[in-house]
Amino acid sequence: MRVLSGIQPSGTMHLGNYLGAIKQWVRAQNPEAYYCIVDLHALTLDISPTQLQEQTLSLLAELLASGLDVEECTIFLQSQVSYHAQLSWLLECVATYGELTRMTQFKEKGSRQEGFRAGLFTYPVLMASDILLYDAQEVPVGDDQRQHLELTRNIAERFNNRYGETFKVPRGVQPPSAARVMDLQEPTNKMSKSVSSDLGKVLLTDSPKDIEKKIKKAVTDNDNDVHYDWETKPGLSNLLEIYSSISSETPQQVAQRYERYGDLKNDLAQVLIAEIEPITKRYFEYLNDPAELSRILHQGAQKASAVAKGTYERAAKAMGLLG
Ligand code: AMP
Ligand code: TRP
Numbered sequence: 001m002r003v004l005s006g007i008q009p010s011g012t013m014h015l016g017n018y019l020g021a022i023k024q025w026v027r028a029q030n031p032e033a034y035y036c037i038v039d040l041h042a043l044t045l046d047i048s049p050t051q052l053q054e055q056t057l058s059l060l061a062e063l064l065a066s067g068l069d070v071e072e073c074t075i076f077l078q079s080q081v082s083y084h085a086q087l088s089w090l091l092e093c094v095a096t097y098g099e100l101t102r103m104t105q106f107k108e109k110g111s112r113q114e115g116f117r118a119g120l121f122t123y124p125v126l127m128a129s130d131i132l133l134y135d136a137q138e139v140p141v142g143d144d145q146r147q148h149l150e151l152t153r154n155i156a157e158r159f160n161n162r163y164g165e166t167f168k169v170p171r172g173v174q175p176p177s178a179a180r181v182m183d184l185q186e187p188t189n190k191m192s193k194s195v196s197s198d199l200g201k202v203l204l205t206d207s208p209k210d211i212e213k214k215i216k217k218a219v220t221d222n223d224n225d226v227h228y229d230w231e232t233k234p235g236l237s238n239l240l241e242i243y244s245s246i247s248s249e250t251p252q253q254v255a256q257r258y259e260r261y262g263d264l265k266n267d268l269a270q271v272l273i274a275e276i277e278p279i280t281k282r283y284f285e286y287l288n289d290p291a292e293l294s295r296i297l298h299q300g301a302q303k304a305s306a307v308a309k310g311t312y313e314r315a316a317k318a319m320g321l322l323g
Contacts, residue, residue: 003033004136004170006078006127008042009055013062015202015272016181016191019245020142024175026067033073034134034304035063037297040078040085040126044119045194057293061286062204064296065279076300078130083308087129088122090315094159095125095151104147128152132315133308135168143180144190146172163318167311178245184218187235205280208273215239215269226258236261243268246275 005025007017025035039056047055056077068075078084100106103124110116119126131139131152139149149172156167183189183200191201202214220235228251230237240251243264247254258264286293316323 001028001030001032002135002137002168003028003030003140004036004131004134005140006036006038006041006130007059007063008038008045009052009059010042010045010047011055011193012203012205013059013066014181014191014193014196014204015242016142016178017193018066018204019178019181019242020175021140022063022066022068023245024140024173025063025073028138028140029069029073031072034136034307035068035073035075036078036130036304037063037075038078038127038130041123044117044123046113057290058283058287060293060297061283062279064286065282066204070296070300074300074303075296076304077297080297080301081304081308083133083305083312084126084129087133087308087312087315088126090319091125091129091132091155091159092122093319094162095128095155099151099154100124103151105144124148124151125155128155131170132156132167133311134304135307135311136170137168138173139170140173140175143174146174159315159318163315166315166318175245177241177251181242182234182238184214184235184238187219187238202272202276204276205283206276207280208277211272211276212269215265215272218265220261224261226255226261226264228252228255236264239264239268243271246271 005021007021013022025033037056037059039052042052060075063075100121106121106123109120127148128151132155141149149170153169156169160166181191183191183196184202185197185200189195193201199214199217202211206214218235218239220239221233226236227233228237228240237251240254243254244251313323
């Protein structure tokens, strides 16, 4: 099954990234799976060159520590495969200004910054290029990327109608639980690398003590009635969903076992520590070998380029570029 997904090197991975996306990536690993560290996308953010370099390597270490295996899939760096930026220009001439202005992520991020970068606006077209270059059938992502996936499908269909059958139309896939992990302090906002406070997000590098503290302090309500209901109990429902994603039960099944919030929180902290502690340990081991990390990226870029080249040339030719 041809799979593609991407993640930005914009800071340490949190529980939302891990449960919403990366666990699915690990499950979907196969020789036809391509996973991309999207450093070009991160240039839309206020990020220094040193930060970008460091975060790129540490994200690769986090991905390997989470269970991605370069013998079973391809991991690569977006900027090392030039076709992403090249196809993006072609697709900017297929996407419309109107549809890009309707992207909620652009509206949210743009409204938070004055003088935001033009790349923030065209970002979803670069994402469409990432996906379409690999003829991806499935794209495992969290819930917040649904709209970008719909746009990708529309761009692919419009291109095929206008220039002849060129791209596969991909399908976004979300996990049954934890497709949108919420901020532990503000459970009506999603957990986010940039916006969430320290207490609002659990990081893959958090110590067992930190994890315990963050789960204990997670905002819930006061009725102490364990029920899965996003309308009236967003904080508690978030905890139930996180738990269920790791234990592979439904949130309702988890809820049935508890009478008190405190007991649920204690057990959830232990379940999370058991999941995250080994990842953190492996992460520091990978991080200690930067030469190996660079080698993995270069090898990945070679494999990815071989696929991307063919698709790019097909698209360029279809549009009338001589090549
Ligand atoms: P990003 O860090 O924005 O590059 O996101 C990488 C992946 O994590 C994407 O598939 C997102 O949909 C997913 N993701 C980010 N935040 C969350 C969240 N709070 N809950 C679930 N998935 C998330
Ligand atoms: N936009 C995605 C995010 O912020 C990251 C991303 C870039 C991506 N290119 C992609 C995800 C291609 C899936 C496929 O989470």
